Amino acid sequence: MTKRFGDVVAVDDLSIAFAEGEFFTLLGPSGCGKTTTLRMIAGFEQETAGQVLIDGEDVAGLPPYKRPTNTVFQSYALFPHLSVRDNVAFGLKRKGVDRAETERRVSEELGRVGLAQEANRRPAQLSGGQQQRVALARALVNLPKVLLLDEPLGALDLKLRKGLQVELKRIQREVGITFVYVTHDQEEALTMSDRIAVMNRGRVEQVGDPEQVYDRPATSFVAGFIGVSNLMPGTVASAGARGEVKLDAGVTIKASTDGLSAGARCQAVVRPEKLQVSDPKGRADRKQPSVEGVVESSLYLGTSTQLIVRLPDSVAMTVLVPNADEAERQRLPGGGAKVRLSWAPEHMHLVPVAGPAGGDSSDG
Amino acid sequence: MTTRRRLIPYWLLAPGAIWLALFFVVPMYFMGELALRSGTFTEGFESAFQISNFSDALSGHTNQVVRSFVYAGTATLIALLIAYPLAYAIALRAGRWRLLLLFAVIAPFFTTYLIRTIAWKTILADDSPVVSVLQALQLVPEDGRVLATGGAVIAGLTYNFLPFMILPIYASLERMDTGLIEAGKDLYASSTQTFLRVTLPITAPGIVAGVLLTFIPAVGDYVNAEILGGTGTAMIGNVIQSLYLEQRNYPEAAALSFLMMLAILIVVLIYLRVAGSGAFMGDEDERRA
Numbered sequence: 315m316t317k318r319f320g321d322v323v324a325v326d327d328l329s330i331a332f333a334e335g336e337f338f339t340l341l342g343p344s345g346c347g348k349t350t351t352l353r354m355i356a357g358f359e360q361e362t363a364g365q366v367l368i369d370g371e372d373v374a375g376l377p378p379y380k381r382p383t384n385t386v387f388q389s390y391a392l393f394p395h396l397s398v399r400d401n402v403a404f405g406l407k408r409k410g411v412d413r414a415e416t417e418r419r420v421s422e423e424l425g426r427v428g429l430a431q432e433a434n435r436r437p438a439q440l441s442g443g444q445q446q447r448v449a450l451a452r453a454l455v456n457l458p459k460v461l462l463l464d465e466p467l468g469a470l471d472l473k474l475r476k477g478l479q480v481e482l483k484r485i486q487r488e489v490g491i492t493f494v495y496v497t498h499d500q501e502e503a504l505t506m507s508d509r510i511a512v513m514n515r516g517r518v519e520q521v522g523d524p525e526q527v528y529d530r531p532a533t534s535f536v537a538g539f540i541g542v543s544n545l546m547p548g549t550v551a552s553a554g555a556r557g558e559v560k561l562d563a564g565v566t567i568k569a570s571t572d573g574l575s576a577g578a579r580c581q582a583v584v585r586p587e588k589l590q591v592s593d594p595k596g597r598a599d600r601k602q603p604s605v606e607g608v609v610e611s612s613l614y615l616g617t618s619t620q621l622i623v624r625l626p627d628s629v630a631m632t633v634l635v636p637n638a639d640e641a642e643r644q645r646l647p648g649g650g651a652k653v654r655l656s657w658a659p660e661h662m663h664l665v666p667v668a669g670p671a672g673g674d675s676s677d678g
Numbered sequence: 679m680t681t682r683r684r685l686i687p688y689w690l691l692a693p694g695a696i697w698l699a700l701f702f703v704v705p706m707y708f709m710g711e712l713a714l715r716s717g718t719f720t721e722g723f724e725s726a727f728q729i730s731n732f733s734d735a736l737s738g739h740t741n742q743v744v745r746s747f748v749y750a751g752t753a754t755l756i757a758l759l760i761a762y763p764l765a766y767a768i769a770l771r772a773g774r775w776r777l778l779l780l781f782a783v784i785a786p787f788f789t790t791y792l793i794r795t796i797a798w799k800t801i802l803a804d805d806s807p808v809v810s811v812l813q814a815l816q817l818v819p820e821d822g823r824v825l826a827t828g829g830a831v832i833a834g835l836t837y838n839f840l841p842f843m844i845l846p847i848y849a850s851l852e853r854m855d856t857g858l859i860e861a862g863k864d865l866y867a868s869s870t871q872t873f874l875r876v877t878l879p880i881t882a883p884g885i886v887a888g889v890l891l892t893f894i895p896a897v898g899d900y901v902n903a904e905i906l907g908g909t910g911t912a913m914i915g916n917v918i919q920s921l922y923l924e925q926r927n928y929p930e931a932a933a934l935s936f937l938m939m940l941a942i943l944i945v946v947l948i949y950l951r952v953a954g955s956g957a958f959m960g961d962e963d964e965r966r967a
Contacts, residue, residue, distance in 0.1 A: 356864060357863075358860055358863075377863065377868075377869075378860070378863040378864050379863045379864070379865070379866045379867055379868055383864075384864055384865065385860075385861070385864045387857050387860070387861060389855060389857050391855060391857035391858050391860065391861035392861075393858060393861070393862075393876060393880075394858075394880065395879045395880055395882075404862075404865045404867070404875075405865035405866050408865060408866040408867045408871060409866050452865070453864075453865075456865070456866070
């Protein structure tokens, strides 16, 4: 489906199939079209072209109140004039569910989110986290085919967010409803999702489970957006599953260059925690690809130490060394020292260099 | 230091309190005292504790009292029916025209009240286009007139107090989170149901404020009845004016003013009681209780 606002294409020819009962996340920077996509599924925006199928049924043109979807809004949008119980009962009452059944399901849902005690309160008397749970209960009680969540944890502080992430995931497993979750927080997406679609400029860059998206990013955008990535530019020397790539840093490395043709520009992606630091004068493991560079800075981060290493082609590499052993940490090279960075071949992954339009890997 | 700081709120309150005492409490006392006097304007009024002033004031002008409440109530209701859709359109649909439309609502205030009301005399005159149209639509009989009828007075009251209805409703609509409307529709409520169960209850405080701001001055108004009305359209304001300035019966005028204030107070309290109980605020909680 496609959505245009005037001349601006917000969602560009997007096509995603959600599996029943999965926790699916639309991840991307602000303005990437993820919220617009969600709003088209909910029926708040009409698609310019294309269709939304739920259970094989085309819901295009149907108003939100006729769709089997419910939404958890970013601002919660709880009805301030109604009690928690009446907020949760709102949808069931409109659907004409009888009184006893409504009461039973509302109580059950409030129990599930741990708010049975607060049923008679007004939303304004609850904390942010509690309001968020009411919003969740209000949507879930209707047993929608798809539950849409628009950055529901965005307004909460970090600690509360972590707790609710775990709880959301638990509730999703318990009810078995398909969750479509919109967020710009890559960590949140990795923690909770069964599958993630990384979006940029109205297009899907990659769909995959968290491990795939993290370990084998399909594009430099995905590599840059999810986690910290080291992107080493290079040129494909020979194509194929047992091909070679010549990095600008001056080394040639064996790698699978599937999908790339010889002579094409590409980037080698290695995650910071997968890099090993060693003395360049020592013996190199010949099975491990490596590059040499100069340590620019060393930063103590608590659980790990971060080194910035500058390669000959002036690319800065980020290395994370876990602070497991204090003696080992003391031996880490300081600023100005020459080091060798090496990694296991399976931890490197090549992505094509996109045109100038999609070349940036920063979030924005 | 701390005692001085604790006194600050009282100092801030002082100008208002002094104002209220000088220009409300003291005049009220004199008016109350005047309402109990007896005598005539030429011979002078003397203190006599004449309670009958109150009963005379009421029994002599029952028609006008009832008429005042009917006219003001009708005008308030019509103003509400005009104001709510207008405020809704300005707050939620007008986009970049919002400020301009809001200005248009307030613009009539740049002309004085009296001139605006006199202008309506022209609008509702017997040979005016408006009246011709109404006659053509058979809303007004062929030889009937609009000016000098109760309808003209109600029209004037509605027009003059409409902005007081629009502005508080606009403010409450503008403040409302429009996400709530989406939430309503997301939870299977049609547009109409969403309006009745979400928008209307949430903006009820604006409606209550608008109704009070329109009704209270409209009950006591005498300009509209004076200029647009005819025989048999006099309101309490006109009676008080005539008692005071023409008949020079100060005690009875004061007594009627007092009764009028009391009546408005009672009506307003009943209204707030009903409105505040949530009976027409869609409050499902309290209706059940």
